[in-house]
Amino acid sequence: MIIGVPKEIKISESRVGLTEAGVKQLVLEGHKVYVEKDAGLGSRITNEDYLEAGATILSTAKEVYEKSQMIVKVKEPLPDEFDFLRENLILYTYLHLAPEPKLTKVLCDKKVKSIAYETIQLEDGSLPLLIPMSEVAGRMATQVGAFYLQKDKGGKGILLGGVTGTHRAKVTIIGGGVVGTNAAKMAVGLGAEVTILDVNHSRLEYLDDVFQGRVSTLYSNIQNIEQSVINSDLLIGAVLVPGRKAPHLVTKSIIEKMTEGSVVVDVAVDQGGCIETCRPTSHQNPTFEINGVIHYCVPNMPGVVARTSTYALTNATFKYCSMIAALGVEDAIAREKALRHGLNTYNGYVSYEPVARDLGMEYRPFKVQ
Numbered sequence: 001m002i003i004g005v006p007k008e009i010k011i012s013e014s015r016v017g018l019t020e021a022g023v024k025q026l027v028l029e030g031h032k033v034y035v036e037k038d039a040g041l042g043s044r045i046t047n048e049d050y051l052e053a054g055a056t057i058l059s060t061a062k063e064v065y066e067k068s069q070m071i072v073k074v075k076e077p078l079p080d081e082f083d084f085l086r087e088n089l090i091l092y093t094y095l096h097l098a099p100e101p102k103l104t105k106v107l108c109d110k111k112v113k114s115i116a117y118e119t120i121q122l123e124d125g126s127l128p129l130l131i132p133m134s135e136v137a138g139r140m141a142t143q144v145g146a147f148y149l150q151k152d153k154g155g156k157g158i159l160l161g162g163v164t165g166t167h168r169a170k171v172t173i174i175g176g177g178v179v180g181t182n183a184a185k186m187a188v189g190l191g192a193e194v195t196i197l198d199v200n201h202s203r204l205e206y207l208d209d210v211f212q213g214r215v216s217t218l219y220s221n222i223q224n225i226e227q228s229v230i231n232s233d234l235l236i237g238a239v240l241v242p243g244r245k246a247p248h249l250v251t252k253s254i255i256e257k258m259t260e261g262s263v264v265v266d267v268a269v270d271q272g273g274c275i276e277t278c279r280p281t282s283h284q285n286p287t288f289e290i291n292g293v294i295h296y297c298v299p300n301m302p303g304v305v306a307r308t309s310t311y312a313l314t315n316a317t318f319k320y321c322s323m324i325a326a327l328g329v330e331d332a333i334a335r336e337k338a339l340r341h342g343l344n345t346y347n348g349y350v351s352y353e354p355v356a357r358d359l360g361m362e363y364r365p366f367k368v369q
Contacts, residue, residue: 001031001032001069001070001324001325001326001328002031002032002033002034002067002068002069002070003018003026003031003032003033003034003068003069003070003071003072003321003325004033004034004035004036004064004065004067004068004070004071004072005017005018005023005033005034005035005036005039005055005064005071005072005073006036006039006061006064006065006071006073006081007036007037007038007039007061008039008042008073008074008075008303009061009078009080009081010075010078010300010303011282011283011284012282012283012284012300012303012304013042013074013075013300013303014042014043014303014304014306015042015043015074015075015302015303015306015309015310015313016039016040016042016043016045016074016306016310017039017071017072017073017074017092017093017314018033018035018072018314018318018321019040019043019045019310019311019314020040020045020049020050020052020053020055021053021314022314022318022321023035023050023053023054023055024053024054025318025322026321026322026325027053027054027055028054029322029325029326031325032056033053033054033055033056034055034056034057034058034063034064034067034068035047035050035055035056035057035058035064036057036058036059036060036061036063036064037057037058037059037060040310042306043306043307043309043310043311044306044307045310061081061084062084065081065084065085065086065089066084068089069089069090070089070090070091070092070324070325071089071090071091071092071093072092072093072317072321073091073092073093073094074093074094074303074310074313075093075094075300075303076093076094076095076096076097076100076103077091077093077103077106082106082110085106085107085110085112086110086112087110087111087112088111088112088113089110089112089113090112090113090114090115090324090329091107091112091113091114091115092115092117092317092320092321092324093114093115093116093117094116094117094118094133095114095116095117095118095344096116096118096270096271096299097116097344097345097350097352097355097359098244098245098271098272098354098355098358098359099245099270099271099272099358101359101361104344104345104350104355104359104361105361107344107345108345108348108349108350108361109348111347111348112345113329113343113345113346113347114343114344114345114346115320115324115329115339115342115343115344116342116344116352117129117130117316117317117342118130118242119242119341119342119344119352119354120320120338120339120341120342121242121338121341121342122338123337123338127240127242128316128338129313129316129317129320129342130178130240131178131316132309132312132313132315132316133302133309133312133313134177134178134179134182134240134267135178135179135182135312136301136302136305136308136309136312137179137182137267137301137302138178138179138180138181138182138183138185138186138238138267139182139183139185139186140301140302140305141179141183141186141236141238141265141267141301142160142171142183142186142187142190142192142234142236143186144265144296144301145160145171145234145236145263145265145296146159146160146169146190146234148263148287148294148296149169149233149234149261149263151261153294154261154287154289154294155261155262155263155294156233156259156260156261156262157261158233160187160190160191160192160234161190161191161192162191168191168192168193169192169193169233169234170192170193170195170231170232170233170234171183171184171187171192171193171194171195171232171233171234171235171236172194172195172197172228172229172231172232172234172235172236173187173194173195173196173197173236173238174197174220174225174235174236174237174238174239174249174250174274174275175196175197175198175220175237175238175239175240175268175274176196176197176198176200176203176204176206176207176217176238177198177203177238177240179236179238179240179267179268180196180198180236180238181207181210183236183238183267184196184207184211184215187234188211188214188215192234193216194214194215194216195215195216195217195218195228195232196215196216196217196218197217197218197219197220197224197225197228198217198219198220199219199220201219204217204218204219220249225249225250225254226254226257229250229254229255229257229258230254230257230258232258232262233259233262233263234262234263234264234265235250235258235262235263235264235265235275236264236265236266236267237249237250237264237265237266237267237268237269237273237274237275237278238267238268238274239268239274240268240271241271241354242341242354244271244354244355244357244358245271245272245358246268246271246272246273246274247274248273248274248275248276249274249275250274250275250276250277251276252276252277252290255275255276255277255290255291255293256290256291256293258291258293260291260292260293261292261293261294262292262293262294263293263294263295263296264277264278264293264294264295264296264297265296265297266278266295266296266297267301269297269298269299270299270300273297275295277290277293277295278295278297279297280297280298280299281295281296281297281298282298283298283300283303283304286298320332320336320338320339320342323335323336323339324339329343329346333366333368334368340366340368343366346364346366347364349361349362349363349364350362350363350364351363351364351365351366353365
């Protein structure tokens with residue numbers, strides 16, 4: 001198969017779809033790989049690195065799309081890339097279509113075979129291609145929150161762990177999955193007072209066991225959310241419903257009761273956000289304030305730690321990339337059940353039910369022959 005790796009164009013997105021090691025393995029497996037010039041520089045992977053791995057460097061994204069049967073990316077196509085999409089092109093990337101009706105329509109109209117990293121799901125319910133970036137985003141959420149709690153950044157002027165004789169910062173994390181767990185690891189490590197809320201009692205038991213009493217766990221209901229959030233210095237939204245818009249669990253009225261200089265980081269913003277007052281921002285303009293509460297809502301948080309993120313991502317995505325390249329979409333899906341959940345658009349229709357439901361579009365499941 002002919003595989004293309006274009007340069008990412010989302011603001012401050014420095015990751016790239018494949019590392020040089022991934023390219024080398026695909027070439028060894030008999031595939032042709034085109035990489036757009038300078039696509040890997042943000043992750044400190046040079047054109048020479050790709051050439052040594054066996055790739056061919058092309059000057060423009062247009063050339064990469066035109067020559068390739070399968071495109072491997074990190075983030076969803078932006079409007080400047082829509083004209084490059086075509087019928088039967090395989091698109092393998094993070095898509096997050098539930099809050100993106102325009103992109104979803106384009107993928108359907110162009111009859112693109114799109115496979116979303118974030119909805120590939122194993123039988124145990126885990127999302128193997130989302131895990132590495134969730135780990136990065138969770139850890140970054142605490143790091144970013146601590147930064148904006150500084151007085152010179154508009155925050156309260158609180159150190160997360162405090163020092164002898166002072167209060168520690170209070171961190172509330174909504175959602176105890178991979179993002180929430182990694183956010184808690186960082187917050188606990190920095191000495192903060194941490195509370196995690198989740199609706200899954202088994203998950204709360206797991207967190208109690210893992211953290212050995214160093215975090216407080218609460219069942220996620222409106223009363224516990226409100227009481228915890230109001231008293232927080234840092235609120236981290238870490239809710240995930242696979243493939244669907246995140247529910248607004250923290251309302252505007254609750255945010256308005258937070259103390260001025262508090263910080264909100266909504267990691268779920270790429271799926272619509274779990275905090276009502278959040279809206280997508282960018283690494284160039286990452287924050288805004290509502291009633292003096294600082295909101296950080298960047299959808300592609302891992303993009304600024306690109307070296308770590310790119311290698312972690314290729315480690316996770318390569319297995320399925322290799323399978324699709326060898327077999328094609330249809331046969332790969334027939335062989336690997338996890339990929340059936342990953343297929344989001346096919347033959348002009350939405351083939352992933354949660355996205356179709358959220359967008360009010362026709363759902364046509366892929367039928368394994």
